[in-house]
Amino acid sequence: MYIERTPKSNTQNMDETHLFLIYVLSLFSLIYLFKLVIHKKTKSLAPSPPSLPIIGHLHLFNGPIHRVLQHLASKYGPIMSLRFGSRRVLVITSPSAAQECFTTNDITLANRPLLLSGKYLNYNCTALGSAPYGQLWRDLRRIMTLELFSTTRLKHYMGVRQDEVRSLIKDLSKDSFKGFSTVEMRSRIRGMSFNIIMNIIADKGFYGTKVEDVKEASEFKKVIRDIFEVSGTSNPGDFIPLLRWIDYQGLEKRLLKLHKKSDRFIQNLIEKCKSKRSGSKGKAMKFIDAMLSLQESEPEYYTDDVIKGNILTLLLAGTDTSSVTIEWAVSLLLNHPNVLEKARAHIDEYVGNERLVEETDLPNLPYIQCIINETLRLFPATPLLVPHEPSEDCTIGGFDVARGTMVLVNAWAIHRDPMVWDDPLSFKPERFEKVINEGYRFIPFGMGRRQCPGSGLANRVIWLVLASLIQCFEWERVGEELVGLSEGKGLTMPKDVPLKARCKARQEMSDVLMNLLELVS
Numbered sequence: 001m002y003i004e005r006t007p008k009s010n011t012q013n014m015d016e017t018h019l020f021l022i023y024v025l026s027l028f029s030l031i032y033l034f035k036l037v038i039h040k041k042t043k044s045l046a047p048s049p050p051s052l053p054i055i056g057h058l059h060l061f062n063g064p065i066h067r068v069l070q071h072l073a074s075k076y077g078p079i080m081s082l083r084f085g086s087r088r089v090l091v092i093t094s095p096s097a098a099q100e101c102f103t104t105n106d107i108t109l110a111n112r113p114l115l116l117s118g119k120y121l122n123y124n125c126t127a128l129g130s131a132p133y134g135q136l137w138r139d140l141r142r143i144m145t146l147e148l149f150s151t152t153r154l155k156h157y158m159g160v161r162q163d164e165v166r167s168l169i170k171d172l173s174k175d176s177f178k179g180f181s182t183v184e185m186r187s188r189i190r191g192m193s194f195n196i197i198m199n200i201i202a203d204k205g206f207y208g209t210k211v212e213d214v215k216e217a218s219e220f221k222k223v224i225r226d227i228f229e230v231s232g233t234s235n236p237g238d239f240i241p242l243l244r245w246i247d248y249q250g251l252e253k254r255l256l257k258l259h260k261k262s263d264r265f266i267q268n269l270i271e272k273c274k275s276k277r278s279g280s281k282g283k284a285m286k287f288i289d290a291m292l293s294l295q296e297s298e299p300e301y302y303t304d305d306v307i308k309g310n311i312l313t314l315l316l317a318g319t320d321t322s323s324v325t326i327e328w329a330v331s332l333l334l335n336h337p338n339v340l341e342k343a344r345a346h347i348d349e350y351v352g353n354e355r356l357v358e359e360t361d362l363p364n365l366p367y368i369q370c371i372i373n374e375t376l377r378l379f380p381a382t383p384l385l386v387p388h389e390p391s392e393d394c395t396i397g398g399f400d401v402a403r404g405t406m407v408l409v410n411a412w413a414i415h416r417d418p419m420v421w422d423d424p425l426s427f428k429p430e431r432f433e434k435v436i437n438e439g440y441r442f443i444p445f446g447m448g449r450r451q452c453p454g455s456g457l458a459n460r461v462i463w464l465v466l467a468s469l470i471q472c473f474e475w476e477r478v479g480e481e482l483v484g485l486s487e488g489k490g491l492t493m494p495k496d497v498p499l500k501a502r503c504k505a506r507q508e509m510s511d512v513l514m515n516l517l518e519l520v521s
């Protein structure tokens with residue numbers, strides 16, 4: 001029998017198309033859900049506290065970030081995953097996990113996350129501290145090692161460090177010959193650290209000698225201070241794209257303004273250096289000079305921006321880190337006069353009172369290094385190191401870590417972990433007397449490829465300052481009560497209240513100090 005097929009109406013056709021679409025969409029949704037379940041089952045993610053939509057775990061941060069992370073890690077473990085807005089974060093709080101980060105995963109984790117500060121202060125991440133792991137980073141690291149941090153260069157700049165430390169000693173001696181006088185330490189130590197780095201980067205003759213230079217230099221110091229303040233505030237726009245879009249808190253505008261100001265100063269410095277180089281009686285301009293020589297052979301690669309970003313990086317990474325460590329160390333010594341006396345006895349025994357202590361005495365006075373290590377253990381200037389970011393998926397402690405996650409290593413918490421250190425909250429420099437290598441339980445300078453290249457320089461500066469302060473002065477607290485040791489806000493974990501102390505030139509050192517007052521102008 002023949003059955004005539006009636007042609008389909010338009011409505012019928014559309015219904016079928018709809019049905020087909022619904023079928024395909026359902027199939028895709030099922031596949032997606034299935035993949036999600038499989039992914040969750042197969043991926044082993046680090047434990048995480050409950051989070052909120054959009055902000056993730058940002059609401060938990062109501063105090064110093066290293067303290068909040070330490071508290072969370074005590075509940076969720078030494079490898080913990082968090083979300084800062086839309087950004088995945090992994091927090092490491094054990095020496096073994098830190099070791100895995102900086103050995104097995106060192107290359108993968110050698111990248112840095114892209115943050116607003118990297119864009120504005122590091123000239124689109126072309127400076128050593130924020131550059132992605134790659135050829136430019138390798139070249140910059142090599143140049144800086146060669147020009148600034150190698151043993152030869154450290155020796156070469158020994159005079160610069162000595163001059164600046166002697167100026168500090170002279171400054172403190174002026175009012176303290178007749179008796180104890182109260183001195184504010186922070187601004188003095190900061191000024192000294194800044195001058196050391198600035199003199200290494202540019203030539204002393206270029207900086208702070210003429211009146212207009214002094215004015216310019218003090219303006220620039222203020223800009224650097226402001227940059228520290230802004231960099232210390234974690235920027236919500238780094239974690240929640242919408243907030244960045246509306247520039248919540250106006251931080252991006254402030255960064256841009258500071259960038260412009262510091263850029264003007266550093267460009268000026270470079271121009272002066274360029275003109276001096278082209279002049280017949282050109283004098284070597286140290287780090288800037290080395291960078292400009294490279295620029296001459298590869299102008300497209302070593303642009304002015306690359307040079308400026310790296311100068312700013314050195315100033316930011318190299319000044320406050322050392323000066324806050326010195327301020328913490330002096331505070332600890334004021335609270336532990338027995339440690340101070342022991343260090344002084346060592347100095348008197350090996351150096352005596354007829355000359356000032358010098359960097360070359362360092363190997364004979366290891367107890368001062370123990371004081372520095374113990375200070376860095378309790379108060380590491382970068383408590384969370386500098387954030388790392390894996391360039392590909394990896395595993396840490398058996399947990400899967402996705403590419404692009406921000407990895408924070410809580411060195412501050414590792415240094416204070418009672419499972420790792422005996423009596424961790426006490427100040428005991430002696431604990432560093434016997435052990436030569438503390439491994440991954442003591443990491444104030446980080447580890448692996450991106451560890452601090454300036455640790456040798458920092459140690460020398462801090463050592464010479466402390467040894468000189470101990471040798472030349474008697475020290476007292478301003479009142480009966482102990483010096484407060486709470487940390488304040490800022491990128492480098494400064495003391496919340498600037499240190500004031502009472503100091504008096506030591507009788508035994510009076511001849512040497514008198515000489516110094518005459519010599520150092």
Ligand code: HEM
Nearest residue numbers: 128129317318321322381385386445446450451452454458
């Ligand atoms: C007490 C003093 C200092 C401390 C505690 C310190 C600590 C650190 C830490 C923890 C890092 C990051 C390591 C990581 O990524 O895991 C770092 C990186 C860096 N530091 Fe230091 N630092 C100090 C002094 C200095 C000085 C004096 C300079 C140079 C003048 C300097 C220059 C740098 C640079 C350029 C980087 C970036 C390295 C890179 O990303 O490859 N630091 N520092």
